[in-house]
Amino acid sequence: xxxxxxxxxxxxxxxxxxxxxxxxxxxxxxxxxxxxxxxxxxxxxxxxxxxxxxxxxxxxxxxxxxxxxxxxxxxxxxxxxxxxxxxxxxxxxxxxxxxxxxxxxxxxxxxxxxxxx
Amino acid sequence: xxxxxxxxxxxxxxxxxxxxxxxxxxxxxxxxxxxxxxxxxxxxxxxxxxxxxxxxxxxxxxxxxxxxxxxxxxxxxxxxxxxxxxxxxxxxxxxxxxxxxxxxxxxxxxxx
Numbered sequence: 409x410x411x412x413x414x415x416x417x418x419x420x421x422x423x424x425x426x427x428x429x430x431x432x433x434x435x436x437x438x439x440x441x442x443x444x445x446x447x448x449x450x451x452x453x454x455x456x457x458x459x460x461x462x463x464x465x466x467x468x469x470x471x472x473x474x475x476x477x478x479x480x481x482x483x484x485x486x487x488x489x490x491x492x493x494x495x496x497x498x499x500x501x502x503x504x505x506x507x508x509x510x511x512x513x514x515x516x517x518x519x520x521x522x523x524x525x
Numbered sequence: 526x527x528x529x530x531x532x533x534x535x536x537x538x539x540x541x542x543x544x545x546x547x548x549x550x551x552x553x554x555x556x557x558x559x560x561x562x563x564x565x566x567x568x569x570x571x572x573x574x575x576x577x578x579x580x581x582x583x584x585x586x587x588x589x590x591x592x593x594x595x596x597x598x599x600x601x602x603x604x605x606x607x608x609x610x611x612x613x614x615x616x617x618x619x620x621x622x623x624x625x626x627x628x629x630x631x632x633x634x635x636x637x
Contacts, residue, residue, distance in 0.1 A: 450615050450627030464623060511557060516568035
């Protein structure tokens with residue numbers, strides 16, 4: 409399977425705990441995005457990476473959230489001191505930006521569903 | 526700021542009937558517009574996209590959409606709906622070449 413993969417698919421945690429999600433993009437893709445989707449809403453952009461550099465962060469990404477892409481391949485999203493409001497589906501997407509900067513499709517993974525009790 | 530509005534939260538269509546899902550966007554320049562479909566347990570799948578040129582775009586699974594600048598709309602259509610089309614549909618606009626701004630989605634139910 410050469411699509412975007414995310415692990416775990418489901419995570420249940422207690423308020424105040426830390427959680428970490430992993431995203432493995434399509435292998436040749438140099439861009440990686442994180443989105444959050446709450447019930448009844450469309451996905452909301454959180455952040456994106458170009459290779460290992462984090463180039464943009466949404467105001468939704470509070471100080472408790474941190475994302476990394478250390479070698480420009482997989483990425484992790486960590487949430488510290490989780491709150492019930494963090495319960496959501498966390499989606500990862502990847503794309504290939506070419507040298508001519510034409511836009512290319514973002515391919516989405518299946519998501520990690522987080523439930524904070 | 527860019528935004529996308531999908532006025533219909535839930536639509537039910539009979540199998541074999543035609544479908545139109547509405548999408549309105551707010552964007553200063555020529556928008557890059559998308560329709561995605563999301564089935565339970567699945568990631569978002571791109572149905573079609575509009576960047577420029579012909580305002581009627583064809584996508585996968587028999588879907589098409591028409592860009593109307595005067596109405597700031599990008600409505601999704603399908604002439605004959607199949608039961609497997611039941612899913613959630615999202616319209617999106619590309620912001621600054623990176624982030625996708627999504628609408629809240631329309632849930633499509635198909636009745637037999």
